[in-house]
Amino acid sequence: MSDDAAKALRTITGSSRFEASDEKYTVAQAATELASVFPSTSVGREDACRIFTAIGTPNFQLRITWSLDDSAPTGAPASKFTVLKMGERTDAATEKAYVFFACRSPKLLGSPSAAHIAIGVEYWGMPKDPQDNIKALKNAYATVAHSFSLAIAKELRCDKNGGLPPKPVLDPA
Template sequence: MGGALRGASIGLAVCFLATACGGGEEPEPERVTAAEQCDGTLSPVAARALTRVLGTQNFDDAPTGGLERVGGELTADHAATEGRTPRRSLCRASPAVNSDAITVAFRLFRDVDLPGDQRAADMHPYDMGVAALSGPRRADLYVRCVSPRFQGSDKRPARIKGQLDFLKSELPDTVPVREANLTVLHSVTLAMARELGCEDDAGLDEEPVFEALPE
C-alpha cells in the first residue's frame, strides 16, 4: 500500500513538472531581447541601436501581432479618408531595468503635414523616404506607398508617417543618437511597408543610409 502511494506521488510530481497533465501546454517564452521588440521588426543593426539608446540588453516581455494589426488599421483608414488619421500604435519597447521606453506608431498624413522650415530645434532633417527628421527624443519618417491594399494608390500613393517617441529621454542631441533613433524607426517602417505590400519597399533601402540635409 505504502509503495503504491509513493508511486502515485512520484507520478503526480512528474506530471506537474512535464506540464502535460490535463492537456496543459508549455508557456510561451518571454520576448525580452532587443531583436524581439516591435513584433520582431528590428534588423540586427536596429536591435543594436535600440540597446544603445535605451541602455539595456533586457526588456519587458513584448506582445506580438502589432504589425498585422496596424497594417489592417492603416488599410481601413485609407479606405475611409484621404486626410490625416489617428496614430496607430505598433509597439512599446520598455527596458526591464528602468522606466524609460520608446513607442512606434503610424498614421496617414497629408502633403501639408510634411515638415518644412518650422520644426523643433533638436529635430534634424535627413534624406530618407519622402522626408525624415530625427532628434534625441523623437524621429519621424514619411513614405509613400503604392499597394493593392490601398485603392487608387497607383495614381495617388498612400502617405504613411512612422513616428518614434521616447517616454522620457536624457540623451544628448548628437549625430550618433539621431542616427540610432532613425535606424530603429527605419527598420519598423520597412517592415510595415512590406506588410502592406508597398512597391519598391516604399522607397526605403534595406539598411538606412544617412545623409543629413542642410538646416
C-alpha cells in the first residue's frame, strides 16, 4: 500500500492501526485468481482483501474487490459518484470507489483483447453520514482504490500499468 493510501485509510477509518487479513488476501493471490478466470467476465465481484481496524478500536471494515468487465464503463454512474481521471474511469463516493482499467499482459492468456478490470473499495457496514467531509472521503476512497489497482496492474505486468498514473489523480473528469 502506498504512503498516500495509508494516509487515506486514516481519513476513512479514523485509525492508523489495522489487523491483518487472512493470508489468502494478497495482491499476488488476487492477480493469480483474476488471471485464472480471464477471459470470463461472469465471475462477479471477488474479494481481494479486507482491511479491519485494530482490536480495541471502533469496528470498521473495508472490502477490496476485483471483477472483470466486458468493456470499459459507459454511461454515467449514480449521482453519488464523482468521476475522476484515472484508468478507463474512476468513480468515487463517500463510502466506496471503483477504478476501471484495461490490461494487456502475457499473464492474461486466452483473448487477444485487453482485460477490463474493476477494483472496488467499499465500506462494509451501515452507511454513515459523511457530514462536511464529502470531498476528503471521496478522495480517500479513490486513493486506496488507485493504490490497489496499481499494485494489481504491476503484479499482472499490464502494459503501461494499465494506463494508471503513479500517483492518484483526484481531479474530476
